[in-house]
Amino acid sequence: MSQDHGAQPTPAQIAEVQAALFNLRDGLMNLKMSLIELACMTDDNVQRHAQTEADSLLRRLRGC
Numbered sequence: 001m002s003q004d005h006g007a008q009p010t011p012a013q014i015a016e017v018q019a020a021l022f023n024l025r026d027g028l029m030n031l032k033m034s035l036i037e038l039a040c041m042t043d044d045n046v047q048r049h050a051q052t053e054a055d056s057l058l059r060r061l062r063g064c
Contacts, residue, residue, distance in 0.1 A: 009017075040046045
């Protein structure tokens with residue numbers, strides 16, 4: 001990418017940079033969601049709550 005700093009970018013170059021930025025944004029959003037999911041899986045309180053809900057559901061299914 002050795003360009004003259006005085007030269008104006010072409011529409012194709014602008015589109016390429018925009019596409020790269022959108023891809024970066026999408027990648028960062030995916031990373032964010034993965035980190036949130038991981039935090040929920042490793043959070044003891046969330047795990048206890050999920051276990052309580054699962055136990056309650058099983059009791060209802062068994063009719064107890």
